[in-house]
Amino acid sequence: MTTRKAVPGSWAGALDSGDRKGPRGPGRTALVTGATGGVGRAVAERLADDDFDLFVSARDGDDVAETVAVLRAKGVKADGLALDVRDPGAAGELVEAAVGCYGRLDVLVHGAARAGGGVTAELGDELWLDIIETNLNSVFRVTRAMLRRGGALDRGWGRIISVVSTAGKQGVALDAPRSASHHAVIGFTKALGRELATTGVTVNAVCPGHMETPMGRSSTPEEVAALVGHLAGDSAAGITAQAINVCGGLASH
Numbered sequence: 001m002t003t004r005k006a007v008p009g010s011w012a013g014a015l016d017s018g019d020r021k022g023p024r025g026p027g028r029t030a031l032v033t034g035a036t037g038g039v040g041r042a043v044a045e046r047l048a049d050d051d052f053d054l055f056v057s058a059r060d061g062d063d064v065a066e067t068v069a070v071l072r073a074k075g076v077k078a079d080g081l082a083l084d085v086r087d088p089g090a091a092g093e094l095v096e097a098a099v100g101c102y103g104r105l106d107v108l109v110h111g112a113a114r115a116g117g118g119v120t121a122e123l124g125d126e127l128w129l130d131i132i133e134t135n136l137n138s139v140f141r142v143t144r145a146m147l148r149r150g151g152a153l154d155r156g157w158g159r160i161i162s163v164v165s166t167a168g169k170q171g172v173a174l175d176a177p178r179s180a181s182h183h184a185v186i187g188f189t190k191a192l193g194r195e196l197a198t199t200g201v202t203v204n205a206v207c208p209g210h211m212e213t214p215m216g217r218s219s220t221p222e223e224v225a226a227l228v229g230h231l232a233g234d235s236a237a238g239i240t241a242q243a244i245n246v247c248g249g250l251a252s253h
Contacts, residue, residue: 029053030107030232031098033085033142036063039163039208040111042221044071046229052107053077055098059084077102085112086133091141095149105150107232110139110162110185117175128177135164135181139188147201158201159232162189163224166207166247182207186243193241202240204231209247219246 030047034040035056044056048071056071058064061082071078081097083090098105114134116127139162152158167175168182186205193203206227208219224246230236231244 027053027102027104028106029055029098029102029104030109031055031057031095031105031142031146032109032111033057033094033138034110034112035080036060036067038111039221039224040109041067042225043109043111043163043228045074046222046225047107047109047232048074048076048078050229050233051076052232053102054079055101055105056080057083057085057094058112085138085142086130088137088141091138091145092149094142095145099149099151104152104155105146106152106155106157107159108143108146108150108161109228109232110142110160112138113163113178115175115178117172117177119174120176123177131177132181135178136184136188139185143192152201153196153199156200158199159236160189160192160201160203161228161231162205163228164205164207164243166209166245166250168205169207169243169245169253189243190241197240200237202231202237204239204241205243206231207243207245207247209245209250 030052032040032044035044036058044054044067048054053076054071056064056067057080059082064080064082068078068080079101081094083094095105112134114131116131143160147153162185164182164185167179168186171179189203189205196203206224208224227244227246231239
């Protein structure tokens with residue numbers, strides 16, 4: 001597992017969360033896992049553009065530091081931690097670090113994921129379990145830690161958003177591990193969304209299409225991030241327990 005590595009130059013304690021107001025309200029914070037590339041990076045940058053303060057994570061410390069620098073250049077507070085979400089102890093450590101920086105955690109975006117597949121009869125346990133740990137178990141553990149420690153339930157406002165894929169709705173041949181893990185995250189999203197429906201904390205999943213679509217192209221990270229940005233805002237308060245496609249018509253349910 002990856003050794004924990006904090007990002008130098010922490011903003012922790014530099015500004016009180018109420019010192020700056022932006023379009024999303026005073027001092028709202030977001031934690032994004034898998035934030036150093038692809039959709040996760042686009043989501044982090046979109047939330048920074050929407051004036052959220054960011055805490056980001058990924059496995060590589062240099063990538064985390066570079067992402068934090070880019071986010072800080074946008075004028076928001078940003079910090080991060082390099083760790084491996086497959087580690088059962090990582091979830092609590094990650095949320096504690098984010099809350100230690102900002103005193104609260106309003107938005108959680110699960111961007112950490114991995115693909116992998118092949119002929120099912122030839123798949124080994126190691127690949128299957130690695131994908132389940134990365135794509136599914138980490139979502140449960142980090143979500144649980146956020147609900148326990150982030151304060152969203154006490155404040156009556158929060159957002160939990162998982163980036164999965166249309167494979168989790170309709171399955172993809174030779175991609176059973178990812179399809180199964182994302183299908184499970186969608187089920188978790190719907191169950192938890194209903195559980196928290198009266199609390200002000202919404203729970204949703206975003207499902208990009210990762211292959212040729214009827215539009216003749218794949219979804220872009222920026223398109224996915226735009227939907228995440230909407231779900232993270234006040235205007236999406238009535239949307240919960242949903243798995244929403246960004247797939248160019250690839251899936252219609």
